[in-house]
Amino acid sequence: MTINLTVTQVLAGVGVLLALVMVWRAGSRRAKAAADTARAGARLLSLTGRVVVTAGVIVGVQWLVVTHGRDSTLLWVVLGLPALFSGYTLTKALTVTAVDGPRRRSDRR
16 A cells, blocks of 8 residues: 655645644743743742831831830830831932943954
């Protein structure tokens, strides 16, 4: 039993195989992009959780010192230290130090 395929049938088979490979690659790229998005969402959720827990600890310590502490120096330290850390962090996050644009060969000095 011999199979005689015409040129049209061979080209149609190659086209079907090529289409299957392209669909498979597009699906794997889409899956990778979805995994990257999920990873970014998990990082954001993790960061949010750490921020909330840290803020809760700071507020708890401040509440204890304000309600039970009688020392004014301790009160200033407990209220001022977190303000200094947050001020430093916000200043560093919002300060633009340099803008790097595309460089050309003619821009060299």
